Amino acid sequence: MTEPLRIALAGLGTVGAGVVALLDANAELITRRAGRTIQVVAVSARDRFKDRGVDLSRFAWEDDTRLLAEREDVDVVVELVGGSDGPALALARAAFGRGKGLVTANKAMLAHHGLELAAAAEQAGAALKFEAAVAGGVPxxxxxxxxxxxxxxxxxxxxxxxxxxxxxxxxxxxxxxxxxxxxxxxxxxxxxxxxxxxxxxxxxxxxxxxxxxxxxxxxxxxxxxxxxxxxxxxxxxxxxxxxxxxxxxxxxxxxxxxxxxxxxxxxxxxxxxxxxxxxxxxxxxxxxxxxxxxxxxxxxxGAGAGPTASAVVADLIDIARGVTGPPLAMPSDMLARADRADAGDRRGRAYLRFTVEDRVGVLAEIAAAMRDAGVSIESLIQRGSHAEGGVLVAIVTHEGPERCVAQALERLRGSQSLVGQPMWMHILD
Missing domain, CATH: 3.30.360.10 (Dihydrodipicolinate Reductase; domain 2)
Known part of the structure; x- marks a missing residue:
């Protein structure tokens, strides 16, 4: 009989408890789809005695989350602690250091340290899976x-x-x-x-x-x-x-x-x-x-115990099947280091909203700022008084460089005619 995939679970909030509940509720189905059982052997969280609605007495408990990666009876660590650094990152590094796979829902850690962690996983020959990090249960x-x-x-x-x-x-x-x-x-x-x-x-x-x-x-x-x-x-x-x-x-x-x-x-x-x-x-x-x-x-x-736990367990099923591959779709040393594109070069239409003093000359001041920055106005609407004081002016621009809109708003910065902060929204065309 194929050996079970043994996991350690760090973090027992709504998602962590949801993972335990899902593995219990759909155990037979998950075993059939994974080709072997997925078994929780150890857990860790801040409060050992909190009632989380699932039976945790059957699992070993580690007060220090990093010790989960040190256990000989663990194949994969599931990190649901959160945070870009701190205990979550320490646990991820420890897991790969011991050649263990990692499943995480931690988008902050991946956004800040994804390249490092992908390279560490590849070097260790271990899986790094993170379906739950983006859009919850959506694959x-x-x-x-x-x-x-x-x-x-x-x-x-x-x-x-x-x-x-x-x-x-x-x-x-x-x-x-x-x-x-x-x-x-x-x-x-x-x-x-x-x-x-x-x-x-x-x-x-x-x-x-x-x-x-x-x-x-x-x-x-x-x-x-x-x-x-x-x-x-x-x-x-x-x-x-x-x-x-x-x-x-x-x-x-x-x-x-x-x-x-x-x-x-x-x-x-x-x-x-x-x-x-x-x-x-x-x-x-x-x-x-x-x-x-x-x-x-x-x-x-995109969130919640059920959908996010579903994504975590789906990753575990992949690992149990032996489905791994490069975490970021290609080997980390093949990922490009792209330059940051200048938003000012982008072209599009924009919605601009101003709250202004109700007095003569305000619209002319706004129109002049747009003209001088090279922004073409498609429509301009003025509404009545607003709770913040003053009146609302809404502008839709013709298509043009975003740099020009930014320059127009900069020309109006500090104007005594404006009440509060303008709102700039792009139009998805």
């Missing part, structure tokens, strides 16, 4: 790494943060303000007490760096990801987008071209004809454009 990592492996991918983009999509969907359907919906998301468990990583685009940036590496054969470069979140979005922006035939979505977008690798997380106006406009709630969706396969759409639950 987008496998889809890019294996399903689209024969294609040259031109672009990868999508909704990578369920918290932001939940907030935007609520603002859209219920005409509510950002702060109000954020508080509801926190109460419902969709947002952390400190939501900065989500609403400022950092979480999506981590995921985008991983997707870009897989899609374009480049080393993960999180430091090159441009990030703008949804913190300053108004209900009026949602309403204006709807009036123009768009919905607002926070997108992560990456492209590889002759000028280098472009990676950006930013609010976009998405046309109603695009499938991403209809992705609502805490759902993730990723689009990849290939030269032979065309458009691929991956969509599903």
């Amino acid at each position: 987008v990592i496998k889809g890019l790494r294996e399903g689209a492996a024969a294609n040259e991918l031109r672009q990868v983009y999508g909704i990578l943060n369920g918290t932001c999509n939940f907030i935007l969907s609520k603002m859209e359907t219920e005409s509510r303000g950002f702060d109000d919906v954020l508080h509801e998301a926190q109460a419902a468990g969709f947002a952390e007490a400190d939501p900065s990583f989500d609403i400022d685009g950092v979480d999506a940036g981590h995921k985008l760096a991983i997707l870009a590496s897989l899609a374009f054969g480049t080393a993960p470069t999180f430091a090159a990801v441009e990030m703008t979140g949804i913190r300053h979005l108004l209900a009026a922006d949602i309403a204006e987008a709807a009036a123009l035939g768009y919905r607002v979505r926070l997108l992560g977008l990456a492209e590889s071209g002759v000028s280098g690798l472009f990676q950006r997380v930013h609010p976009y106006l998405v046309p109603l004809s695009h499938p991403l406009a209809h992705v609502t709630g805490p759902t993730n969706a990723v689009v990849a454009e290939g030269d032979f396969v065309g458009r691929l759409l991956f969509q599903g639950a």
